[in-house]
Amino acid sequence: MLQTFHSLSEPERVAERVKALRVYMAKAKIDAVLVPRSDKHQGEYVPASAERLQWLSGFSGSAGIAVIAKKAAALMIDGRYTVQAAAETDTKVFEVSLLPRGKLADWLAANVGKGGMIGFDPWNHTAGEINRLTAALAPKGIKLKALPKNPIDILWGENRPKPPHNPVIAQPIGFAGRTSADKVSELQARLKSEGQSAVILTLPDSICWLFNIRGSDVAHNPVVLAFAIVPVSGKAELFIAPDRLDSEVRAEVTPVAKLLAPAMLIERVKDLKAKGQRVRLDPESAAYWFEQKLGAKLIARGQDPCIVPKAIKSDAEVIGSRAAHVRDGHAMVRFLAWLDDWASDGTLDEITAVQKLEEFRRDTNMLRDVSFPTISGSGPNGAIVHYRVSDATNRRVKPGELFLIDSGGQYQDGTTDITRTIAVGEPTEDMQRHFTAVLKGHIAVATARFPKGTRGIDLDPFARRALWQIGADFDHGTGHGIGSYLSVHEGPQSISRAGMAPLHPGMLISNEPGYYKVGQYGIRIENVVLVTLPETVDGDREMMAFETLTLAPIDRRLILPEMLEKSERDWLNGYHKHVFETLARNLDLTTRNWLKQATQPV
Numbered sequence: 301m302l303q304t305f306h307s308l309s310e311p312e313r314v315a316e317r318v319k320a321l322r323v324y325m326a327k328a329k330i331d332a333v334l335v336p337r338s339d340k341h342q343g344e345y346v347p348a349s350a351e352r353l354q355w356l357s358g359f360s361g362s363a364g365i366a367v368i369a370k371k372a373a374a375l376m377i378d379g380r381y382t383v384q385a386a387a388e389t390d391t392k393v394f395e396v397s398l399l400p401r402g403k404l405a406d407w408l409a410a411n412v413g414k415g416g417m418i419g420f421d422p423w424n425h426t427a428g429e430i431n432r433l434t435a436a437l438a439p440k441g442i443k444l445k446a447l448p449k450n451p452i453d454i455l456w457g458e459n460r461p462k463p464p465h466n467p468v469i470a471q472p473i474g475f476a477g478r479t480s481a482d483k484v485s486e487l488q489a490r491l492k493s494e495g496q497s498a499v500i501l502t503l504p505d506s507i508c509w510l511f512n513i514r515g516s517d518v519a520h521n522p523v524v525l526a527f528a529i530v531p532v533s534g535k536a537e538l539f540i541a542p543d544r545l546d547s548e549v550r551a552e553v554t555p556v557a558k559l560l561a562p563a564m565l566i567e568r569v570k571d572l573k574a575k576g577q578r579v580r581l582d583p584e585s586a587a588y589w590f591e592q593k594l595g596a597k598l599i600a601r602g603q604d605p606c607i608v609p610k611a612i613k614s615d616a617e618v619i620g621s622r623a624a625h626v627r628d629g630h631a632m633v634r635f636l637a638w639l640d641d642w643a644s645d646g647t648l649d650e651i652t653a654v655q656k657l658e659e660f661r662r663d664t665n666m667l668r669d670v671s672f673p674t675i676s677g678s679g680p681n682g683a684i685v686h687y688r689v690s691d692a693t694n695r696r697v698k699p700g701e702l703f704l705i706d707s708g709g710q711y712q713d714g715t716t717d718i719t720r721t722i723a724v725g726e727p728t729e730d731m732q733r734h735f736t737a738v739l740k741g742h743i744a745v746a747t748a749r750f751p752k753g754t755r756g757i758d759l760d761p762f763a764r765r766a767l768w769q770i771g772a773d774f775d776h777g778t779g780h781g782i783g784s785y786l787s788v789h790e791g792p793q794s795i796s797r798a799g800m801a802p803l804h805p806g807m808l809i810s811n812e813p814g815y816y817k818v819g820q821y822g823i824r825i826e827n828v829v830l831v832t833l834p835e836t837v838d839g840d841r842e843m844m845a846f847e848t849l850t851l852a853p854i855d856r857r858l859i860l861p862e863m864l865e866k867s868e869r870d871w872l873n874g875y876h877k878h879v880f881e882t883l884a885r886n887l888d889l890t891t892r893n894w895l896k897q898a899t900q901p902v
Contacts, residue, residue, distance in 0.1 A: 302520075302658060302670050305651050307690040309358040314390035317356050317455065321368055324451045330419040331412045332369040333451060337362065340423040341504050341525055342585050344789050345518045348461040352424075352452040355460075358389045361686060366394065367404065369411040376403060379775030380685040383818065405436035414441035422446040427591040428583035446592060464517040468524050468545045470552045471512045471785065475713050477614025480512045480556050484536055487605050491532040496600045497577035500569075501528040502586045505786045506606035511538065511553050514785060520672050521787050522710055527565050528557070529572075539565045569593050580605070607792050610783075612806040617714075617784040618830065621808060622849060624714025625828065629851030629883050631660040631709070632718060636852065637894040639703075643724045648697045650676040650689040653705060661709045671708030671715050671788040678703045682721070682822030685776055685814070699725030702821040702858075708788055715783050717810055718850050719826035723857045733770065734815045735823050735858040740766035741813040742825045743868045745778065745795065746875075749843040752834060756799020756809075763795065763813040774814045782808040782828055805844060807831045825854060851879045853898040861902050873901040 325333055335357070339350035344362055353359060357366045357375050361384055364377040376399035377385045385396045397403065408418060418437070420430070434444055453460060473479060487510070491499060501507050504523035508514055515524035526540040536557040545553065553559070560568070572579050573594050581590055582604040591599060613621065635657045642648050654674045661667045677687045678697040682704035687693075697703050706719035721735065741763035748762055756779065763778040777796030780789045792801035793809050803809070812826035827850035834842035853876055861869070876899035884892050 301655065303654060303673050305654075305689060305691050305694070307692045308354060308360040308688075309388040311358045311388060311390045314356070314358050314393050318368060318373055318393050320455050321356065321451060322370065324455065325368070325370070325419070328419060328447070328451070329417070330445060330447075331416040332367055332408060332418045334418065334420040334425070335366040335368065335452060336424050337364045338424050340587050340589070341502055341527075342426055342587060343504050343518070343521075343523070343787070345521050345787065347464045347518050347525065349463045352450070352456075355456055356452055357394055359385050360388060360688065361385065365399065365404065367407060369408075372411045374407055376407075382775075383684045384686060405433060405440075408437060408442055409440045412442055416442045418442060418444050419447045419451070420444060421450040422589040422592050423587045424450070425588050426584055427581065427586055427588045430588040431583070446588070464525060465541065465544065466516045468513050468515050468540070468549050470549045471508070471514050471712070473512070473616075475616060475620050475785065476512045477616030480510065480552065483510050483512075483606075483609070484530060484556050486609070487530055488532055490605055491530070491580065494580075494600070494602070495578065496532065496580045496602075497575075498529055498531045498572060499580035499605060500586060500590055501530065501604065501606065502582075502590075503604055503606070505783060505790065506604050506610060507538070508786060509610040510536075510606050511557060513549065513553065515544075516669075520669050520710065522668065522785055523787065527562070529568060537568060539568075566593075573598060603792075608801075608804070610786075611781055611790060611793055611808075612804050613784055613808060613830075614806075618806060620713030621715075621782075621784065621828075621830070624709070624711040624716055625849040625851055626882060627664050627666060627711065628661065628709050628716040628718070629879070630886060631657070631664060632720070632852040633879075633883055633887065633895050634660045634663075634891055636720065636722070636898070637891045639722060640894065643697045643703065643722070644699060646696055646698050649694050650678055650681065650697065651691075651694045653697065653703075654689060654707075657705065657707055664711075666711050666713075667709050668712060668785075669710040671710045671717060675704065675706035675719075677705075677822055678724075679821060680819050683816040683818050683820065684822070685816060697724055700728075701725075702727070702731055702823065704822045704824060706824060706826065710785060712785050715785055715788055716850070717782060717788050717826065717828055718852060719812055719814075719824040720852060720855065721823045721825065721858065722855050727858055729860075731821060731823075732858050732860045733863070734767075734772065734817070735855075736860045736863040737766040737770055737772065738813050738815050738823050738825055739854065739859060739872070740864065740868060741778075742811055742827070743871050745811045745813070746827070746829065746846055746848055747867070747871055749845050750803070751841050751843055753802050754844070755802050756793060756795040757797060759795050760797055760799060763811075767813070767815060772815055774816065776814070778813055779810040779829075782810060784808075803831050803844065805831050805833045808849075811846070811848075826850070848875065851882055853879055853895065856898065856900070856902055859902060864902070869902050876901070
């Protein structure tokens with residue numbers, strides 16, 4: 301199995317660990333410590349050796365920060381994790397709260413007070429984050445102090461997992477679509493045009509995209525943890541242990557980059573400072589340590605220059621993504637047919653469902669990994685947005701309930717992400733009403749046409765309007781970017797209230813509105829869509845649209861047809877017709893018959 305089900309949380313150890321941290325704080329003469337869920341690369345996902353927030357608080361989600369003062373502690377998370385965080389931590393030690401802008405500074409002012417000193421690891425926070433917090437705390441008389449060593453690493457000691465040291469593999473040009481030399485040349489031309497001497501790259505997926513490499517340093521994300529410096533001319537520098545690259549990968553990388561040991565990074569940053577070179581640094585993705593060492597005067601603040609071109613997929617990456625979604629669609633249809641057969645008697649459990657879906661994906665003989673731990677939530681567990689089933693929480697899939705399964709596969713030609721909500725037995729009218737409202741929002745996004753310059757924030761209300769009309773909503777974004785055999789969550793594009801990046805043709809993005817009735821059920825319908833090339837069909841402006849790549853039926857038993865407009869029924873019926881025609885010929889007779897029934901017109 302590519303997934304495990306043991307509980308990652310130890311709430312019973314939280315109190316003693318926080319107590320030990322406070323002993324450290326007293327010796328270090330600091331009044332509070334920040335413990336974020338991030339590592340020195342500032343990616344969303346981290347290796348086991350960097351799971352400091354989980355070790356201290358028990359919380360295993362992918363976003364959050366703990367702040368520990370002398371007499372109080374808070375675990376601040378976003379809306380996806382409200383239920384999960386309270387279940388995984390010791391709420392007698394940590395106050396669990398949402399993290400709106402300014403909340404952290406307000407909490408520190410209330411619990412530390414004037415003259416207080418806040419300790420933080422300069423590697424584990426971005427420059428932008430520390431600069432904003434410094435500005436917010438200065439009027440309150442509170443200062444930040446960069447610590448020489450991470451206190452959690454000191455307390456974790458010998459039990460802390462070793463940092464990853466896994467082999468690096470090449471991403472063939474047939475899948476990448478562009479050579480590394482071409483990408484580096486384009487990046488250097490941008491540096492030259494903006495008067496910058498070099499750029500420091502810290503995000504693993506940016507580095508993997510630039511050099512056409514992949515790895516396995518972070519679970520379910522085929523990335524390599526490394527740093528890179530790209531000068532305005534000449535070879536780039538890739539900081540990675542040389543023994544991780546075999547001769548084949550070296551042959552791909554060394555024409556465009558020098559391989560330097562990770563320990564050399566400090567010296568090279570010092571060299572850039574000594575030469576007084578103007579260095580591009582992304583304040584929202586690069587660790588504060590770099591700004592600390594370079595000095596603010598030498599830094600040209602700007603977005604990581606790989607982010608947008610990485611998000612705009614090459615023709616080869618688009619072709620690969622389509623193929624990956626067809627392959628994944630076959631696995632999903634086999635699973636959904638199997639689920640309908642096995643779930644009705646109430647003996648199926650959440651873990652067995654995860655195992656069976658992974659088995660169907662493995663049967664493609666092309667699965668490299670799952671793209672994240674499968675969310676397999678029956679009944680009330682489906683209402684936990686980022687639920688992770690464990691041996692301790694495993695629940696049976698019971699008749700009369702909803703079952704939500706959110707999963708994906710990592711294939712060398714593409715990354716997939718799909719959610720389906722399934723009726724087990726007879727659904728209630730309440731379930732159907734909410735499901736149909738979510739479906740209407742999904743269709744509104746899928747059928748949207750929009751001009752150049754449209755941002756995700758402009759499209760986000762499309763997904764919510766039908767829910768708003770019945771007094772409902774959801775507390776997560778409608779869609780996130782998708783990598784190409786890279787991270788399943790990729791920027792800059794998103795469909796959300798914070799989605800300020802313009803959408804460009806070739807971007808992949810999820811379409812996943814939902815509804816969650818805490819303690820009862822969760823609903824989410826997720827497909828991956830591709831932003832299409834602009835064209836003029838009617839009117840006088842070029843319009844872009846979405847091509848839906850995900851292929852799997854949407855549960856018709858949960859739909860109230862009278863809630864759908866004719867255009868919505870037409871989209872759904874057309875989508876199901878496409879699913880059947882694309883997938884049926886490569887299915888066994890029993891599964892094909894099931895799919896034919898599941899894709900009948902509404």
